[in-house]
Amino acid sequence: MQRPLSRRRFIGATAAAAALPAAPNLDAIEPAPPAKPVSISSANGLATTARAVKLMAGGGDTLEAVVSGVNIVEADPKDMSVGYGGLPNEDGVVELDSCCMHGPSFNAGSVASIRDIKLPSRVAQLVLKRTDHVMLVGEGARRFAIAHGMKAENLLTDAARRQWLSWKENLSDRDDWLSAREAAAGHEARPTGTITCLGLNPAGERSGVTTTSGLAYKIPGRIGDSPIIGAGLYVENAVGACGATGRGEAVIISCGSRIVVENMRHGMSPAEAVEDVLQRIVKQTVDPRLLDKKGRPDFEVVLYALRKDGKHAAGSIYKGRQYAVNEGAGSKLHDCLHILDR
Ligand code: GLY
Numbered sequence: 001m002q003r004p005l006s007r008r009r010f011i012g013a014t015a016a017a018a019a020l021p022a023a024p025n026l027d028a029i030e031p032a033p034p035a036k037p038v039s040i041s042s043a044n045g046l047a048t049t050a051r052a053v054k055l056m057a058g059g060g061d062t063l064e065a066v067v068s069g070v071n072i073v074e075a076d077p078k079d080m081s082v083g084y085g086g087l088p089n090e091d092g093v094v095e096l097d098s099c100c101m102h103g104p105s106f107n108a109g110s111v112a113s114i115r116d117i118k119l120p121s122r123v124a125q126l127v128l129k130r131t132d133h134v135m136l137v138g139e140g141a142r143r144f145a146i147a148h149g150m151k152a153e154n155l156l157t158d159a160a161r162r163q164w165l166s167w168k169e170n171l172s173d174r175d176d177w178l179s180a181r182e183a184a185a186g187h188e189a190r191p192t193g194t195i196t197c198l199g200l201n202p203a204g205e206r207s208g209v210t211t212t213s214g215l216a217y218k219i220p221g222r223i224g225d226s227p228i229i230g231a232g233l234y235v236e237n238a239v240g241a242c243g244a245t246g247r248g249e250a251v252i253i254s255c256g257s258r259i260v261v262e263n264m265r266h267g268m269s270p271a272e273a274v275e276d277v278l279q280r281i282v283k284q285t286v287d288p289r290l291l292d293k294k295g296r297p298d299f300e301v302v303l304y305a306l307r308k309d310g311k312h313a314a315g316s317i318y319k320g321r322q323y324a325v326n327e328g329a330g331s332k333l334h335d336c337l338h339i340l341d342r
Helices: 007-019 046-057 062-074 120-130 138-147 158-169 248-254 256-265 270-284
Strands: 038-042 096-102 107-114 135-137 195-200 206-212 233-236 240-246 301-307 312-318 322-326 331-335 337-340
Touching (some): 038 301, 046 331, 062 096, 062 120, 062 206, 096 120, 107 120, 120 135, 135 138, 206 233, 240 256, 240 270, 256 270, 256 301
Parallel strands (some): 107 135
Antiparallel strands (some): 038 322, 195 206, 233 240, 240 301, 301 312, 322 331
C-alpha cells in the first residue's frame, strides 16, 4: 500500500519538482520520421551507408541494415582501422571491439578484445540476439563466435604486419606504458580509426553499430570506446542515436554518445548536441600529457548524431573531417562542424 505523503514530504517533493526544468515534449519539438530511410557513418562509410539504406528501403530491419553495412569495411583488408587488416596490438595480434544497439527493442550487444573473428559486429549482434548479456570479452567472445559457426582465422595481413614491425623496431618510448617520467610528459598520437553507422527507417525505428581494431599497437587487452554502450554508441528510438570515432579514452570518460542523445532529448539540434559534448571534452582535457603546445587536446574525437526526424550532424574537435550520409539518393560526404582550427 502506498504511504500518504506527510505535509513535510509533500512540500519537499513539490519544491524539488518546481526546481526541475519542464520535461520537453519531443513530439512537439520534432516532426515525424523521414519519408525515406537515412543512414550516416564515419567518412570510411560511403559503401556502408549505401548498403544500409538499400536494405532498409527493402523493408529490412534497421540493425541488420547497419551491421550488414559495416561488414563491408570489416572484411576489407585495405581499411587498417577496422576488422580484417586492422593494425594489431603491441604483440602483433589483431584485437577487435564492436557494439550495436537496436532501437525498437532497446537492446544492445557488444564484444571487446576479440581475436581471430573477421566480423566482430556480427558477434555483437549475436550477443544481443542469442544471450541474456550485453558484453562478452576476449576468449569468451571468441569461443561464443565459434560456437555460432564463425571461422577463426588470422586477421593480421602482411601490410599491417609490416607497419607493426616498423613501429616495434623504432619503439623507443612511443608505447602506452608510462614511466613516472613519461606520465608527466608527452603523449604519442597513433591511429584510432573506426567505423560507426546509424540507420533510421520511415517507421521511426533506428539502430546503430560501431566497430574497430582500436588504437594501433595498444597494450593487449586495451578496450576503447567502440564496444562501450553510451560511449562509442548510444541509440534511443524515441530520441535519436549517436556514434563516435577517435580517441576512445576521451569518449569513455565523457560518456560521449549518451550525452549527445540526452542533449537531443532536451531539445538541442544534432549539431548543438555534438558541439556541446566536444566542448566538454576540450574543457575536461587538463592533463598536460594530452595537450599540444597551445594547451589544446592533441587528439581527435568525432561524434555523429542522427535525430528521430532524420536530421543529422557530425562534429570533430579540429577542422577538416567529413562524414558519410545517404538519404536515398546516393552516399555523399558532408563536412563535420568543428570547434578548433589547427
Ligand atoms: N575509437 C576507437 C578506439 O579508441 O579504440
